[in-house]
Amino acid sequence: MNSSSVSDVRSNEQHMPVRILVADDHPVVRHGLRTLLGRNPDWEIVDEAEDGVEAVEKADRLKPDVVVLDLSMPRMNGLEACRQIRKNVPESEILIVTQHNSPQMMREAFKANAKGYVVKSDAGRDLVAAVDAVSQHKFFGRS
Numbered sequence: 001m002n003s004s005s006v007s008d009v010r011s012n013e014q015h016m017p018v019r020i021l022v023a024d025d026h027p028v029v030r031h032g033l034r035t036l037l038g039r040n041p042d043w044e045i046v047d048e049a050e051d052g053v054e055a056v057e058k059a060d061r062l063k064p065d066v067v068v069l070d071l072s073m074p075r076m077n078g079l080e081a082c083r084q085i086r087k088n089v090p091e092s093e094i095l096i097v098t099q100h101n102s103p104q105m106m107r108e109a110f111k112a113n114a115k116g117y118v119v120k121s122d123a124g125r126d127l128v129a130a131v132d133a134v135s136q137h138k139f140f141g142r143s
Contacts, residue, residue, distance in 0.1 A: 017044040018135045021062060023055035023081070024048075024070040024097070029120070033068055033097065036127050043131070052076025059085045064092055066135050069114075071098040071105065079112045086113040093134040097123060106141055116140035 020043055022033045030048050037043055046062050049055035053075040059067055067085055071078035082094045095116040096109045106117045115134040118126045119142075126142065133140040 017042055018066060018131070019044050019046045019062070019064045020131065021046055021055065021058055021064040021067045021092075022048045023050075023052070023058075023067060023073065023078075025050050025073045026070075029070070033123070033127070036123065037068070037131060040128065040131075052078060052081035055081045056084045056088070059089050059092055063089055066093050066095055066131055068095050068097050068131070071096060071100055071109070079108055082109065082112040082114050093137060095130055095134045095140070097127065097130075110139075110141070118142075 020037055022030050022045060024030045024033065034045050037045060046064050047058050049058050051074045055067065055069060056076065069078045069082060078096060078098070085092055085094060094114040095118065096114045097118045097120060098105065099120050101119045101121070109117050115137065116130045116139065118130045122142065130140040
């Protein structure tokens with residue numbers, strides 16, 4: 001490949017949308033997250049999941065860049081789903097979006113290899129910055 005071909009490939013990669021999977025057991029929360037994230041033309045919501053098992057299955061199949069994941073979900077909690085997704089799809093970064101405003105839960109999420117942590121009550125302020133950070137493989141969390 002000559003140098004202009006390498007440059008063309010890199011240029012095309014820079015314009016690929018960030019692919020996002022949203023996982024939360026509450027439909028209204030999924031809708032709200034989709035609405036907030038859908039405002040960015042460089043991001044694509046590839047699918048939604050309503051529990052941890054479905055999140056793992058869809059992450060395995062879709063290989064999203066970012067998984068926005070709730071902690072409290074049926075069938076498999078978000079921490080276990082995070083561990084499994086990071087094991088099965090290591091290129092996918094995990095952003096925990098949860099009602100738990102707890103330093104202990106944040107530590108647990110980071111121990112499970114999440115890249116970011118946002119409390120739902122702060123999502124209006126922090127969600128976009130958090131997705132942007134984790135999509136660039138940077139940590140995001142406020143304590």
